Amino acid sequence: MSLPPPILPGAAVGVLGSGQLGRMFAIAARRMGYRVHVCSPESDTPTGQVADVEITAPYEDLDAVRAFARRVRVVTFEFENVPAETAAAAAECALVRPAGRVLHVTQNRRREKAFLREAGLPVPAFEVVGSREALERALARIGTPAVLKTASFGYDGKGQARLESEADIDAAWARVGRQESVLEAFVDFDREVSVVAARGVDGSFAHYGVVENRHVRHILDLTMAPADVPARVARDAVDLAQAVLESLEVVGVLCVEMFLTTDQRLLINELAPRPHNSGHYTFDACVTSQFEQQLRAVCGLPLGSTLQLAPAAMVNLLGDLWQGGEPDWQAACAHPDVKLHLYGKAEARPGRKMGHLTAFADTAADAARIALEAREALTGTPEARPGHQPRASSLEPDEV
Numbered sequence: 001m002s003l004p005p006p007i008l009p010g011a012a013v014g015v016l017g018s019g020q021l022g023r024m025f026a027i028a029a030r031r032m033g034y035r036v037h038v039c040s041p042e043s044d045t046p047t048g049q050v051a052d053v054e055i056t057a058p059y060e061d062l063d064a065v066r067a068f069a070r071r072v073r074v075v076t077f078e079f080e081n082v083p084a085e086t087a088a089a090a091a092e093c094a095l096v097r098p099a100g101r102v103l104h105v106t107q108n109r110r111r112e113k114a115f116l117r118e119a120g121l122p123v124p125a126f127e128v129v130g131s132r133e134a135l136e137r138a139l140a141r142i143g144t145p146a147v148l149k150t151a152s153f154g155y156d157g158k159g160q161a162r163l164e165s166e167a168d169i170d171a172a173w174a175r176v177g178r179q180e181s182v183l184e185a186f187v188d189f190d191r192e193v194s195v196v197a198a199r200g201v202d203g204s205f206a207h208y209g210v211v212e213n214r215h216v217r218h219i220l221d222l223t224m225a226p227a228d229v230p231a232r233v234a235r236d237a238v239d240l241a242q243a244v245l246e247s248l249e250v251v252g253v254l255c256v257e258m259f260l261t262t263d264q265r266l267l268i269n270e271l272a273p274r275p276h277n278s279g280h281y282t283f284d285a286c287v288t289s290q291f292e293q294q295l296r297a298v299c300g301l302p303l304g305s306t307l308q309l310a311p312a313a314m315v316n317l318l319g320d321l322w323q324g325g326e327p328d329w330q331a332a333c334a335h336p337d338v339k340l341h342l343y344g345k346a347e348a349r350p351g352r353k354m355g356h357l358t359a360f361a362d363t364a365a366d367a368a369r370i371a372l373e374a375r376e377a378l379t380g381t382p383e384a385r386p387g388h389q390p391r392a393s394s395l396e397p398d399e400v
Helices: 020-031 062-070 084-091 100-106 109-118 132-142 166-175 231-248 290-298 329-333 364-379
Strands: 012-016 035-040 053-056 074-077 126-129 146-150 160-163 181-185 188-199 205-216 219-225 252-261 266-272 312-318 338-342 353-360
Touching (some): 012 062, 020 035, 020 290, 035 062, 100 109, 100 266, 109 126, 109 181, 109 231, 109 266, 132 166, 252 290, 329 364, 338 364
Antiparallel strands (some): 205 219, 312 353
């Protein structure tokens, strides 16, 4: 079967969603000579600030979505919780990559877990529950501790509750809004890792290797690339990622988040069908960033080299850093091996991702130390930096 012709520089590409992922995608696209249109319910957004055209409309306004899609050659996503009807409306007027089926699977935990299990891929034990009584029965089978997560939406620890015993059932069921949820067995893990990978229109595959992620209050805090894991684990993680992308027939970029258990097994926790926070380091550290790779994939261009030029680490900059006033950007930039990224968000709120720092060194561990020191310099306040500690958890890793 012949492949469709590529979408070449000079064409317009569309993005549904307008956060920092779209912003970095737009920067990569404009650098390569593409026009960028963005559609979301907000205005003056991180993506809109660097796009050629910003459309402000609710995702439910399907006529506006169709009008947006008619002006571009291909539509992609920086946010997977776009309604299925929105993706379908866009597909009436332009190519949509990855396809709506990928969104349909990954934006609902029940469907995602079922897909992974049916594909024979390793996941923590889970059961879908739709009532308080079903939760009680499932907890008896799965055991405690366990984590209850809403089936739809929810990220950065939102829409979740931990159960230590049967006494927690009522509170947990109330916390998730008494709606369809997924009960997962608590995982005794050594560390959290992820693989960002891409698949082209022709089925070609490229990956960025395995990175280690550390979270604070269920929000990604630090990524170290590459991860310090055995070669076998690294190979297995990439193989799992490739199996996911091929099973879903992804055209674009997808991140597979995994637990590495204390007995060195990998369990898939979440899928993100777009560039991911744990891949932000690629913007500066790799020949082809995850954002340029997304553009190449959805436009039908050959995938680029994922060669990492130096060990790197990324730390997020949350709105908490602004509580004492504007951070001292000059102090952070005094570190010559650190790159600063700010997302153009007008309001700094606790827990809100406002930017990130990427640092380089001879090892990922040294890069992490430099990145954390640079972040400390923003406020002049030392941060607690404990060494790696094995943890037991199955709370939601970071979404964006």
